[in-house]
Amino acid sequence: MLRDGSWLSTIHAATDPAKRDPVQVRVLAYQLQGTGKHAAVSNYRLVTTLLDPRRYPARQLAALYRERWEIESVFAEIKTFQRGPKVVLSSKTPDGVLQQIWAHLLVHHALRELMLRTAATRQLDPDRISFTETLRSARRSVTVTPGGFSP
Numbered sequence: 001m002l003r004d005g006s007w008l009s010t011i012h013a014a015t016d017p018a019k020r021d022p023v024q025v026r027v028l029a030y031q032l033q034g035t036g037k038h039a040a041v042s043n044y045r046l047v048t049t050l051l052d053p054r055r056y057p058a059r060q061l062a063a064l065y066r067e068r069w070e071i072e073s074v075f076a077e078i079k080t081f082q083r084g085p086k087v088v089l090s091s092k093t094p095d096g097v098l099q100q101i102w103a104h105l106l107v108h109h110a111l112r113e114l115m116l117r118t119a120a121t122r123q124l125d126p127d128r129i130s131f132t133e134t135l136r137s138a139r140r141s142v143t144v145t146p147g148g149f150s151p
Contacts, residue, residue, distance in 0.1 A: 004058040005029070008051065026051050030062040070127075077131045078108050111135060 001007045006029075010022035028046040033039055046065050050056040083104060091097045112126075115134050119126040 002026070002053045004053045006053060006058045009047075011047070023049065024051065025049055026053070028058045028061055030058070032066070073131075074108070077135075078104055081132050081135055082108060082111070111138060114138065 006026050008024060009027050010024055012019045012022055016022075025047050026049070028048070029043070030046070031041050031043050033041055044062070046061060048056075048061060050061065089097050089100045091100050111131065111134050115129040115131065116126050118124075118134070119129050
C-alpha cells in the first residue's frame with residue numbers, strides 16, 4: 001500500500017501463460033459521484049505503469065483518466081451522431097476521403113464552439129451542454145434559415 005492509497009501489484013499478459021514475465025503496476029481505487037436525479041456513486045479501479053506516487057499522485061491520475069475518456073466521447077459524437085450510424089465516407093479517392101474527414105472535424109469544431117458560447121451565456125460548464133441537442137438545433141437552423149449558421 002502506498003501513501004496516496006494506491007498499491008503495487010503485478011499482472012501477466014495473456015501471451016505469458018507460464019507467468020514468467022510479470023509487469024509491475026500500480027492500482028488506484030476511486031469513486032465518482034454521478035449526476036442527475038439518481039446520482040449514484042460508482043467505484044473504479046485504474047491500473048497503470050506510472051508507479052511513482054509522488055510524481056503521479058492518485059488523485060491527479062484519476063482526474064486525468066476521466067478527461068481521457070472525453071476524446072472517446074468526441075469520436076462517438078462524430079461517428080455515431082454527426083455522421084450518422086452505418087454511414088461510410090463516400091469518396092473514392094484518398095484526397096476525397098481527407099476532404100470529408102476535414103469537413104466532419106470542422107463541423108464538429110463549429111458545434112463545440114456553439115456549445116461553448118451557449119454555456120458561457122448561461123454560466124454553465126460546457127460539459128453540461130448536450131452535443132446531440134446542439135446538433136439537432138444546428139440542423140434545424142440550417143434547414144429553416146439557410147446561411148444562418150456559419151462555422
